[in-house]
Each structure stands twice: as structure tokens, then as C-alpha cells.
Amino acid sequence: MRQSVQEDAAPPLNIPLCAKYMRSFAYKTMKDRLPIILTKIIDGLVREKENVISCHGEKAREELKKVIGYISQLKNELQTDKPFTELSLIGTDAEIWNKHLKDNAKEIGVIPSYFQTDWMYAECYIYRRLQEAFLNTESLKKFDPFHWQKKEALDSAMRPIKSLAVLLNNIVVKNSNHSKDEIKNNFICLLKIALWGNKCDLSLSCGGAVSVDDNPLSMLKQYDHYMLVDDSEDVWKTLADCKGSTVDIILDNAGFELVTDLCLAEYLIVNCDIAKVRFRAKMMPWYVSDVMVKDFHYVINTLAEHQEPFSNIGNRWLNYVNQGKFEILADQFWTLPLNYYLMEKVDKELYDDLKSSKLLIFKGDLNYRKLVGDVSWPTTCPFKNALRGFHPAPLVSLRTLKADVVVGLRPGQAEETAAKASDWMLTGDFAVIQYDSEKHFS
Ligand code: F6P
Ligand code: MG
Numbered sequence: 014m015r016q017s018v019q020e021d022a023a024p025p026l027n028i029p030l031c032a033k034y035m036r037s038f039a040y041k042t043m044k045d046r047l048p049i050i051l052t053k054i055i056d057g058l059v060r061e062k063e064n065v066i067s068c069h070g071e072k073a074r075e076e077l078k079k080v081i082g083y084i085s086q087l088k089n090e091l092q093t094d095k096p097f098t099e100l101s102l103i104g105t106d107a108e109i110w111n112k113h114l115k116d117n118a119k120e121i122g123v124i125p126s127y128f129q130t131d132w133m134y135a136e137c138y139i140y141r142r143l144q145e146a147f148l149n150t151e152s153l154k155k156f157d158p159f160h161w162q163k164k165e166a167l168d169s170a171m172r173p174i175k176s177l178a179v180l181l182n183n184i185v186v187k188n189s190n191h192s193k194d195e196i197k198n199n200f201i202c203l204l205k206i207a208l209w210g211n212k213c214d215l216s217l218s219c220g221g222a223v224s225v226d227d228n229p230l231s232m233l234k235q236y237d238h239y240m241l242v243d244d245s246e247d248v249w250k251t252l253a254d255c256k257g258s259t260v261d262i263i264l265d266n267a268g269f270e271l272v273t274d275l276c277l278a279e280y281l282i283v284n285c286d287i288a289k290v291r292f293r294a295k296m297m298p299w300y301v302s303d304v305m306v307k308d309f310h311y312v313i314n315t316l317a318e319h320q321e322p323f324s325n326i327g328n329r330w331l332n333y334v335n336q337g338k339f340e341i342l343a344d345q346f347w348t349l350p351l352n353y354y355l356m357e358k359v360d361k362e363l364y365d366d367l368k369s370s371k372l373l374i375f376k377g378d379l380n381y382r383k384l385v386g387d388v389s390w391p392t393t394c395p396f397k398n399a400l401r402g403f404h405p406a407p408l409v410s411l412r413t414l415k416a417d418v419v420v421g422l423r424p425g426q427a428e429e430t431a432a433k434a435s436d437w438m439l440t441g442d443f444a445v446i447q448y449d450s451e452k453h454f455s
Pocket of ligand 1: 300
């Protein structure tokens with residue numbers, strides 16, 4: 014008979030993170046955080062039932078009950094570590110997921126389950142199953158159960174967004190008389206703002222509000238002390254001689270973080286001669302606050318409809334979308350449970366598309382985990398090695414640490430940081446700007 018085995022230990026080195034290790038963040042996530050996230054979805058659906066029905070029609074009344082039942086069962090399966098089941102073939106990605114389930118079962122000799130298989134797979138599987146609950150309906154196929162949380166997050170960030178809008182209105186000036194140094198310094202400042210914007214994900218807070226300082230710019234100097242790796246100079250060098258090129262931002266969270274990404278993107282277009290920024294979004298509701306295409310438009314339209322200075326940035330960004338200078342794309346690969354070194358094999362088209370980029374900017378914790386394969390590397394393992402050959406183009410990760418994996422640190426740096434804050438890897442207080450320029454074959 015199948016047994017759920019838990020070990021009262023930290024994850025051993027050099028293996029994929031897994032919730033079976035009780036002294037890991039994976040365990041805490043699967044045991045505490047995800048059940049809370051699922052419960053909040055159910056509460057939201059119950060609370061907003063009449064609103065949902067008035068938007069999606071009477072059919073939604075019965076279907077909501079089905080969805081709520083499905084999510085309660087999912088929560089129960091998670092809490093009792095049940096084996097994963099195949100998805101129905103409704104989504105375009107279902108076959109890939111079902112093949113992954115078969116392959117994984119073959120590899121580990123047992124059907125994978127929440128606390129026994131790789132954390133990356135288990136956590137992504139929860140979000141994909143959540144999507145299944147809605148795909149199984151007629152009236153709620155496109156329903157986003159995190160919509161309210163994302164909207165609230167944007168509403169509550171309007172003060173810091175105002176500061177950003179004022180800053181951007183001053184520095185985004187075509188053919189300005191800014192010196193080369195000023196242009197570079199402003200770029201690095203916006204790069205760091207986009208980095209620290211990543212503190213605002215709603216998955217770490219289990220959907221609860223995350224506050225942002227009213228003036229993000231004034232906090233930057235102070236935040237520099239929490240930067241473990243800062244390759245921003247290298248990122249800047251990549252952008253020399255980039256007239257007419259494309260940059261990709263592999264997005265993470267909606268709300269404030271997305272606004273910081275849009276600010277950086279506008280600066281790249283106007284002040285750094287980049288012709289186009291492609292934004293890469295998720296195809297389904299993902300890790301609570303991740304950006305879907307509709308969230309991208311929602312944020313820009315909301316700002317455009319507001320008074321100044323919000324409307325200035327919102328309307329300029331709308332124009333860039335209309336002119337094709339900003340492009341928003343959603344590919345299936347971003348919501349598969351796969352690490353990025355597998356992209357070339359699994360989604361050659363996406364990999365080749367990324368190859369045409371001058372720079373790939375990966376936002377956030379989950380993208381970082383997928384870049385480095387979600388393995389408990391020694392913290393001194395070079396970033397390039399952890400990428401295991403993933404290198405469609407020069408790439409940088411802007412990530413605040415919210416999971417117990419990090420690479421590229423100096424010897425002793427992890428210990429020094431742990432002495433300052435024992436939970437340094439988990440709170441989003443520490444961060445890295447990690448850059449990789451060359452292809453590497455391991
Ligand atoms: O829940 C797991 C996790 O990857 C955490 O490590 C992190 O808190 C969150 O999800 C996502 O963070 P981000 O939005 O920065 O990718
Ligand atoms: Mg996220």
C-alpha cells in the first residue's frame with residue numbers, strides 16, 4: 014500500500030526541492046499556504062455568488078456549486094497527499110500534463126502525489142487543477158478566481174504608482190539633453206524598481222494585501238543593502254548598440270509589479286533605442302497574482318482612465334500597444350510544470366522566438382526557480398551552471414527571494430546573510446539581479 018513519507022529534515026543538496034522534507038519551504042507551502050489559497054477562492058466565490066451570476070448568466074448558479082465542490086475536493090486531495098489524476102482533455106495543454114504524469118510515475122515508480130514528488134510539479138499541478146474546475150463548466154470557462162485580489166492589489170498601490178508616474182514623466186524624454194551617465198543611472202534605477210516590485214506577489218501572502226512604500230524611488234538606496242548579487246552594470250552593457258532590437262520581459266505579478274515593468278519597458282523604448290518590448294504572460298490564473306493578457310490590458314486601461322499623472326503613463330502605454338512597440342503574448346510553456354532548460358526540446362518555437370531578443374528579463378521567484386531547475390544547489394553554484402544550457406539570448410533574473418533556492422553567491426555570503434536574518438530566503442526582503450551572457454554547454 015502507498016505510504017506518504019515525511020522526513021523531519023532540510024532538503025539534501027543537489028536534488029529537486031520536495032515537500033517531503035518537513036524543514037523546507039516546499040513543505041510549509043503544500044501544508045499551510047496552498048490550503049489557505051484554495052479556501053480563499055471558495056470564500057470569494059461564495060461571497061460574490063450573485064455578482065458572478067449577474068455577469069455570467071443563470072447557468073453559472075449551478076456551475077458555481079460544482080466548481081466549489083471541485084475545489085474543496087482538490088484541497089482534501091492535497092491535505093491527504095492523494096496521487097495525482099489525469100486531466101480531462103479540455104485544455105490544449107492537457108495531453109502534455111497527462112504525459113508528464115505518466116513519465117513521472119515511471120521515473121519514481123509510484124503515482125506522484127503532493128508531498129512526494131518534486132515541489133515544482135506539485136505546486137503547478139494545483140494551479141492547473143484549479144483551472145480544470147472552471148474549464149469543466151460552460152459559463153465560467155474564462156473565469157479568473159484571483160481577479161478580485163489582483164484588482165484590490167492595484168487599487169491599494171495607487172500612491173506608489175503615482176510616485177512612479179511622476180518620476181517617469183520626468184525621465185522618459187526623447188532626445189533629452191541627459192548625459193550618457195544619467196541615461197544609464199536612470200535605467201539602473203528603473204531596473205531596481207522593477208526588481209523590488211517583485212516583493213508584491215500575492216502568493217507569498219496567501220492572497221493578503223502587500224503594502225508598498227509610497228515613494229519607491231526613495232527606498233532604493235536602503236534596499237541596496239539587501240541585494241545579494243547585483244549584475245546591473247552587465248545588463249546595461251548588453252544594451253549598448255541595441256538600436257532597433259527587441260527586449261522580452263517574462264512577466265510575474267500583476268498590479269504594482271506590472272506597473273514597474275511597464276515603466277522599465279517605456280524607458281527602454283524611448284531612451285535606449287529598443288524598438289519593441291514583448292511581454293510574456295500566463296495563459297491561465299497562476300500563483301494568485303501572475304499576469305494574464307487581460308490583466309495587462311486592465312492595468313493599462315485603468316491608469317489611462319484615471320486623472321493625471323496616471324492618465325499620462327496609461328495613455329502613452331496604450332499608444333505603444335497600438336503601435337506594436339509593446340506586445341503582449343501568452344504561451345502555454347509558462348504554465349507547464351517544466352524547468353526552462355527543457356524549453357528547447359518541448360517548445361522549440363518559443364525558444365527560437367526568444368533567440369531573437371537582445372535581452373530576456375525574467376521577473377520573480379517562480380521564474381527563477383524554473384531557470385535554476387528548482388534544485389537545492391549549493392549557494393555558491395554559478396548561475397550559468399544552474400541554467401543547464403538554457404540560453405536563448407542574454408538573460409537577467411530580477412528576483413526577490415521567496416523560496417529556499419539561490420545560486421551564484423560568494424563563499425560565506427549565505428552564512429553571513431543567515432546570521433542577519435534566519436529566514437532570508439523566504440521573505441522577499443533579499444534580492445538578486447543575476448545576469449548570464451553566454452551560451453554554456455554543461
Ligand atoms: O509558492 C511558491 C512560490 O514560488 C514562492 O516561492 C513565492 O512565494 C511565490 O510562489 C511566487 O513568487 P513570485 O510571484 O515572485 O514568482
Ligand atoms: Mg507570481
